[in-house]
Amino acid sequence: MEKTDGIGKENGSTEEKQSFKDGSICGYNSLHHLLSANLKPQLHQEVSRLLLGLNCGKTLETIVLPESAKALSSNRDFDLQAFKFSADKELLREPRVVRVGLIQNSIALPTTAPFPDQKKAIFEKLGPIIDAAGASGVNILCLQEAWIMPFAFCTREKRWCEFAEPVNGESTQFLQEFARKYNMVIISSILERDINHGETLWNTAVIIGNHGNIIGKHRKNHIPRVGDFNESTYYMEGNTGHPVFETAYGKIAVNICYGRHHPLNWLAFGLNGAEIVFNPSATVGELSEPMWPIEARNAAIANSYFVGSINRVGTEIFPNPFTSGDGKPQHPDFGHFYGSSHFSAPDASCTPSLSRCKDGLMISDMDLNLCRQLKDKWGFRMTARYELYADTLASYLKPDFEPQVISDPLLHKKSS
Numbered sequence: 219m220e221k222t223d224g225i226g227k228e229n230g231s232t233e234e235k236q237s238f239k240d241g242s243i244c245g246y247n248s249l250h251h252l253l254s255a256n257l258k259p260q261l262h263q264e265v266s267r268l269l270l271g272l273n274c275g276k277t278l279e280t281i282v283l284p285e286s287a288k289a290l291s292s293n294r295d296f297d298l299q300a301f302k303f304s305a306d307k308e309l310l311r312e313p314r315v316v317r318v319g320l321i322q323n324s325i326a327l328p329t330t331a332p333f334p335d336q337k338k339a340i341f342e343k344l345g346p347i348i349d350a351a352g353a354s355g356v357n358i359l360c361l362q363e364a365w366i367m368p369f370a371f372c373t374r375e376k377r378w379c380e381f382a383e384p385v386n387g388e389s390t391q392f393l394q395e396f397a398r399k400y401n402m403v404i405i406s407s408i409l410e411r412d413i414n415h416g417e418t419l420w421n422t423a424v425i426i427g428n429h430g431n432i433i434g435k436h437r438k439n440h441i442p443r444v445g446d447f448n449e450s451t452y453y454m455e456g457n458t459g460h461p462v463f464e465t466a467y468g469k470i471a472v473n474i475c476y477g478r479h480h481p482l483n484w485l486a487f488g489l490n491g492a493e494i495v496f497n498p499s500a501t502v503g504e505l506s507e508p509m510w511p512i513e514a515r516n517a518a519i520a521n522s523y524f525v526g527s528i529n530r531v532g533t534e535i536f537p538n539p540f541t542s543g544d545g546k547p548q549h550p551d552f553g554h555f556y557g558s559s560h561f562s563a564p565d566a567s568c569t570p571s572l573s574r575c576k577d578g579l580m581i582s583d584m585d586l587n588l589c590r591q592l593k594d595k596w597g598f599r600m601t602a603r604y605e606l607y608a609d610t611l612a613s614y615l616k617p618d619f620e621p622q623v624i625s626d627p628l629l630h631k632k633s634s
C-alpha cells in the first residue's frame with residue numbers, strides 16, 4: 219500500500235478506524251489519499267480520470283512551489299497543494315494565467331476564550347498561511363466564510379454578534395497589509411455590521427484590491443434554514459445582487475456558501491461576466507459532503523468559469539448546548555467541518571481536495587482563456603434559451619400561477 223503523506227494512516231488500528239475523531243475517512247485525510255493508497259496505479263489513474271476529469275486531455279499538472287512556502291507549511295502544519303489548469307494556445311490572444319489561492323482553517327482557540335483573544339489568535343494563525351500564498355506568487359486569495367470567528371450561528375445566541383465588523387474594520391485592515399505587501403487581491407468573508415443602516419448585520423464578502431484598496435462587497439444572497447444552520451437569526455438575505463468585480467487579475471465574484479445550492483445564483487454571476495467564482499463556505503459532513511464536489515463542478519461546467527470552493531475545518535464546541543427543532547437531542551457542536559477545499563474548471567476538470575482535517579492552502583494556476591474556449595466548444599450560452607426561462611419565471615411569480623402539467627387522460631378514468 220502506498221504511504222500517503224504521513225497524515226493518511228492506512229495501517230491505523232481497528233479502534234482508530236472506527237472512531238475517526240480526527241475527522242478523517244477511515245484514517246485518510248481525503249478521498250484522494252484513500253484511493254491512491256488502495257488502488258493499483260492503473261486503476262487509480264482511471265478512477266481519477268472520471269473523478270477529477272482531464273484538462274486539455276491530460277491529468278492536471280502539479281506546480282513546484284518555493285521552499286519558503288513549503289517550510290511554512292511544514293512548520294505551521296498546514297496542507298499545501300498546487301496545480302495548473304492549462305488552456306489551448308490561441309493565435310490572437312496571449313494566455314491569461316493567474317495564480318489563485320484558497321485558505322481553509324480551524325478556529326485557533328476554544329469558543330470559550332475571550333473574544334479579543336480568539337480574534338488575535340486567528341490573525342496569528344492565518345498570517346503565515348497568507349505569507350505562504352504571497353511567497354508562492356498568488357494573485358488572488360480567498361478565505362473561508364466568516365473566517366475571523368467560530369461559526370456560532372447554530373447557537374442562536376446573540377452574543378456572537380460582537381464579532382461583526384464594518385467593511386473597513388479590523389480584519390479588512392489586517393488583510394489590506396498583506397494585499398499591499400504581496401500585490402494580491404484578497405476576498406474576506408466576514409460578519410458585517412452596517413453602521414449606516416442602523417448597525418444591522420450581514421454575511422458579507424469584502425473584495426480587497428491588490429493595492430490594499432476596498433473594491434467592493436457582496437452580501438450572501440441565500441440564507442440557510444437547514445439542520446443547525448440557524449443563520450436567519452442573525453442576518454437577512456443580501457441586497458447586493460450578483461456583482462462581478464473587475465480586478466487586476468480577472469473578473470471575480472463570490473457565491474457565499476449556501477448559495478451554491480441555487481443554480482440561478484451561479485448563473486447570474488456568469489451572466490455578469492465572472493471568470494472565477496469563489497464559494498467561501500462553512501458546512502458539515504453529515505449534511506452536505508456528498509453534494510460538495512458535485513455542485514461546484516457542475517457550476518463551473520454550466521457557466522464556463524472557474525470555481526474555488528473553500529470549507530472550514532474541525533469541530534467547534536460551544537459552551538451552551540442547543541437544539542434546532544429536528545428532534546435531535548441537544549448538542550454543543552455542528553459536527554465536523556470537512557475542509558476539502560478545491561478548484562473546478564469549465565472543462566470539467568478539478569483539483570484533488572485539501573485535507574478533511576487540517577488547515578490548508580490550495581494554489582492553482584489557471585489560464586482564464588479556458589472560459590471562452592469552453593463557451594465556443596459547448597455553446598452553453600448560445601443554446602441557453604433564456605427567454606423560455608424568463609417567461610416561466612415571470613409566470614411562476616404571479617399569485618395565480620398554475621404548473622404546466624398535462625395529465626394522461628386515462629389516469630383519472632374509472633376502469634369499466
Ligand SMILES: NC(=O)NCCC(=O)O
Pocket residue numbers: 363442447474475476477499500501502505506
Ligand atoms: N454556511 C452555510 O450557509 N451553510 C449551510 C449548509 C450548507 O449549505 O451546506
